[in-house]
Amino acid sequence: MDFAVMKAYLPRYWEALLLTLKIGWQGVLLALALGIACAVVVHLKIPVLRRIVGAYIALFRNTPLLVQLFFLYFALPKIGIRISAEVVGSLGLGLLGGAYMAETFRSGLENIAPIQTESAQSLGMNPVQVFGYVILPQAVTSSVPGLLANLIFLLKETSVFSTISLMDLMFTAKDLIGMYAKTIECLTLLVIFYLVMLLPVSILGSWLERRLRYAEFGN
Amino acid sequence: MENVLLSVRHLRKAFGEHAIFEDFNLDVHKGEVVVIIGPSGCGKSTLLRCLNGLEPIQGGEILLDGEKVLRDNTSITKMRQKIGMVFQSYELFPHKTILKNILLAPMKVQKRPRAEVEAEALKLLQKVGLADRKDDYPRQLSGGQKQRVAIVRALCMHPEILLLDEITAALDPEMVREVLDVVLSLARAGSTMVIVTHEMNFARAIADRILFIENGKVVEQSDNPKAFFAHPVTARARDFLKSFDYE
Numbered sequence: 001m002d003f004a005v006m007k008a009y010l011p012r013y014w015e016a017l018l019l020t021l022k023i024g025w026q027g028v029l030l031a032l033a034l035g036i037a038c039a040v041v042v043h044l045k046i047p048v049l050r051r052i053v054g055a056y057i058a059l060f061r062n063t064p065l066l067v068q069l070f071f072l073y074f075a076l077p078k079i080g081i082r083i084s085a086e087v088v089g090s091l092g093l094g095l096l097g098g099a100y101m102a103e104t105f106r107s108g109l110e111n112i113a114p115i116q117t118e119s120a121q122s123l124g125m126n127p128v129q130v131f132g133y134v135i136l137p138q139a140v141t142s143s144v145p146g147l148l149a150n151l152i153f154l155l156k157e158t159s160v161f162s163t164i165s166l167m168d169l170m171f172t173a174k175d176l177i178g179m180y181a182k183t184i185e186c187l188t189l190l191v192i193f194y195l196v197m198l199l200p201v202s203i204l205g206s207w208l209e210r211r212l213r214y215a216e217f218g219n
Numbered sequence: 220m221e222n223v224l225l226s227v228r229h230l231r232k233a234f235g236e237h238a239i240f241e242d243f244n245l246d247v248h249k250g251e252v253v254v255i256i257g258p259s260g261c262g263k264s265t266l267l268r269c270l271n272g273l274e275p276i277q278g279g280e281i282l283l284d285g286e287k288v289l290r291d292n293t294s295i296t297k298m299r300q301k302i303g304m305v306f307q308s309y310e311l312f313p314h315k316t317i318l319k320n321i322l323l324a325p326m327k328v329q330k331r332p333r334a335e336v337e338a339e340a341l342k343l344l345q346k347v348g349l350a351d352r353k354d355d356y357p358r359q360l361s362g363g364q365k366q367r368v369a370i371v372r373a374l375c376m377h378p379e380i381l382l383l384d385e386i387t388a389a390l391d392p393e394m395v396r397e398v399l400d401v402v403l404s405l406a407r408a409g410s411t412m413v414i415v416t417h418e419m420n421f422a423r424a425i426a427d428r429i430l431f432i433e434n435g436k437v438v439e440q441s442d443n444p445k446a447f448f449a450h451p452v453t454a455r456a457r458d459f460l461k462s463f464d465y466e
Contacts, residue, residue: 118273119310123324123376124300126292133323137314215356216313 006185009176013193016172021197023086023166024155027093031154032147034094035101042102043109053102060099066160068092073164089161089168097154104150108143109135141212148205155198169193222249224284224411225270225380231278232262232269232435239265240435242279247380247413252406254414254426254444258459262435263415267382270413271302284379300328303373307385309365311357311372317344318353321372329376336375343371347401363394367401380411387418399425419463423448431456 038053060068069092072083083091112135120130162171173190177183223246230243239262247253255263268274270281272288272295281288288298311320318340325336344350347367349360357365366386373381383402387395399421406412406425416422422429426444430437431451439456441447451457 115306115308115310116312118268119304119306120312120324121273122271122299122302122304123372124296124328125324126296126328129327133327134312138312141314215315216358218358 001188002182002185005180005182006189009182009186009189012172012176013169013189016167016169017193017197019166020155020158020161020168023089023161023168024093024158026090027097027158028151028154030090030094031097031101031150034098035105038098038102039105039109042106056095057099057102060096061103065092065096065157066163068096069160069164085161085164085166088164089158089166093154093157096157097150100150100153101147104146105139105143107146108139108141111142112138138216141216144209144212148202148209151205152198152201155201156194169197223247224249224251225413226282226285227266227270227279228282229279230266230269230276230281232265232274233277238435240269243435243437245430245437247411250409250411252410252412252414252425252427253430254416254422254428255430255432256416256419256422256459257430257432257438261433263432264384266432267304267384267413267415270382271299271304273304296328300324300376301379303376303378303381305366305369305373305381305383305386307388309357309362309369309389311365311368313357316354316356317349317360317368320357320368321375324372325375340371340375343374344368346404347371348397361394362390363397366390366394366398370398370401370405374405380413381405383412383414383416385415385417387416387421395421419448419460431459433459 038057041049041053069088072088072092073085076083116134116138117130120134125133158168159170161168162174165171167175169190173186177186180186225245225247227243227245230240231238232240232243243266245253255266257263265274269276270288272290275290283298283301286298288302289295311317312323315323318337321340321344322333322336325331326333341350341353344353347370349364349367349371352360352364352368357368360368369386386402387398390398395418399418402412402414402421403425414422414425423444427442429441429444429447431439431447431453433455439447439451439453447456448460451460
């Protein structure tokens with residue numbers, strides 16, 4: 001393995017990492033927001049909206065991210081909607097992630113026994129208070145492991161961004177291999193950089209999970 | 220009689236086709252402790268749940284202080300503040316400490332200042348012997364301790380009446396006593412309570428009036444619990460009480 005070459009490639013990988021992280025986090029944040037909103041709609045059985053949410057979840061859970069990105073990036077311009085590659089990346093990831101987060105979060109909401117609601121109600125709480133003070137915090141804690149798994153899954157899915165010409169990690173590796181044919185070096189760096197990106201997320205996630213779950217589950 | 224606090228008139232409650240109560244009537248007076256006993260599935264818990272609007276009713280009316288308990292949003296939250304309820308399974312909020320469990324509703328629902336509620340909560344916790352556990356989480360407490368906290372939580376709302384739904388049914392025998400002692404002291408202090416229980420000795424000790432219910436009907440009631448337990452009038456009550464005896 002040619003370490004000198006690897007060292008020379010480093011700046012390009014760092015750049016790619018930053019771009020991947022930027023688009024990835026935008027997508028993840030969108031996914032979280034969408035997921036919570038959709039789960040609440042489904043949980044509260046809000047008419048009409050829940051049908052729309054159902055259709056959205058079905059559509060995005062059952063099509064690959066690659067296909068979604070292609071649609072947003074190549075099909076939409078044909079009907080006059082032009083979106084930049086970066087925005088398509090975040091949007092696609094956010095829409096896909098939203099569907100997954102919604103399902104995870106919904107299971108968190110359903111995990112809470114209905115009698116907790118009754119207990120809150122008998123203290124005179126109105127529906128908003130019951131949801132905000134009693135149900136939602138418990139649902140968040142109980143869905144944390146699932147949400148974390150989704151988060152890591154989504155950040156890994158960024159590897160398909162290369163197909164819409166975003167210069168993410170995958171793109172950079174393929175590009176360098178194409179130019180200099182240092183396959184083993186480039187792929188090794190690729191593995192290392194994905195680990196650099198995701199290991200801290202995993203570690204931070206477990207720490208956060210322990211903290212959030214302390215109240216209900218102890219250490 | 221005067222001073223009727225809670226009044227159930229011609230209550231009809233059904234789950235689909237299956238009627239639990241057809242025409243149930245009950246008056247609870249201020250300061251009175253009404254104990255309801257009866258076989259499982261006779262509607263005891265359902266009755267309590269109707270009283271604070273957790274269950275919709277299909278007919279009749281429930282009045283607290285002459286005011287109708289209606290299940291629409293604004294009125295029911297006001298009514299429920301006057302009706303404390305303690306559940307068999309405690310139902311503390313697992314994500315909050317003991318103190319925060321108690322403070323939540325008085326502060327957020329009744330908008331009372333924290334200092335005042337906290338002082339009251341600590342005093343009550345002291346009384347039930349749990350002041351040192353105020354910063355613990357529910358999972359760190361035993362069943363009997365959790366149930367005492369649940370009682371304190373209900374009391375901090377200053378309810379006019381307390382509904383206790385088989386509050387010792389999930390407890391180990393040695394913990395039953397510590398919970399019942401708390402309830403007994405409440406009764407002595409003049410609290411109005413409707414209690415559903417399977418603890419016959421407790422019922423005998425605490426009841427001002429005892430109701431034996433079966434199939435949604437009052438089979439026998441008595442203002443003299445000692446007499447009722449010693450010499451039930453109806454054959455059905457005799458059979459029921461006999462099932463608690465081991466000779």
